Each structure stands twice: as C-alpha cells, then as structure tokens.
Amino acid sequence: MTHPVDVHVGRRIRHRRWMIGMTQQQLAERVGIKFQQIQKYETGANRVSASRLWDIATTLEVPVSFFFEGLEGQDAPAADKAPALPADILGDKEALDLIRSYYAIPENQRRRLFDLARVLSDVA
Numbered sequence: 314m315t316h317p318v319d320v321h322v323g324r325r326i327r328h329r330r331w332m333i334g335m336t337q338q339q340l341a342e343r344v345g346i347k348f349q350q351i352q353k354y355e356t357g358a359n360r361v362s363a364s365r366l367w368d369i370a371t372t373l374e375v376p377v378s379f380f381f382e383g384l385e386g387q388d389a390p391a392a393d394k395a396p397a398l399p400a401d402i403l404g405d406k407e408a409l410d411l412i413r414s415y416y417a418i419p420e421n422q423r424r425r426l427f428d429l430a431r432v433l434s435d436v437a
Contacts (some may be wrong), residue, residue: 319359319360
C-alpha cells in the first residue's frame, strides 16, 4: 500500500516536471535511471530515497523542500480559505497547460487578463 507522503512527493515531482516541459524519459536520463522508475515515483508506488530526491531536485532546479510543500496543511479546515480546489490541481495537465500559456503572455497583457479573471470570479 502506498504511503500518503510518497504519493504527495510523486505528485510534486510530476508537477514540477510538467511545469518545465520535461518528459519522464528526459528526467530519467538526467538522473541516471529508467523512465519506468520515474513513473513509479510519480504514482507513489515506489518511495524516493533521499539521495535520489536530491538528484531529482537538482535536475528540476528546485530545493528538496519543494516536494514537501503543502503536506502539513493537507487536512487543515478550509473555513477561512478561498473556494475549494481539487486536491491535485497542479497534477492536472489542463491546469498546467493553462499556467504555461498564461506565463507565455507578455506581462502587461497578463496583468490585464488576471484582473479580468478576478472580476469574473467575483461575479460568479
């Protein structure tokens, strides 16, 4: 049975890999393992060792702590928070594609789009 922390770390690996547009094969080659092992890490089927997590963090250009972000507050009540989002919003390919597209827009236009989105969400 998979441990929730292993699943969380795996999702964060997948999230970061998608954010920078890297394939499982590319990550595996840079870390020196088979892509099937990356698949197992990303699903939480296999636990990532400390040294391997260090290699993955270095390759993905994030601190090791990145993979544990959001873990502590996972069960916190949402009373004072914004409307609930899906638990794995950053694991959703469509959401990540949207984020990549958003950051590809020039900054001044991106700011205007952001303001529009906030106005529309306040109306809903």
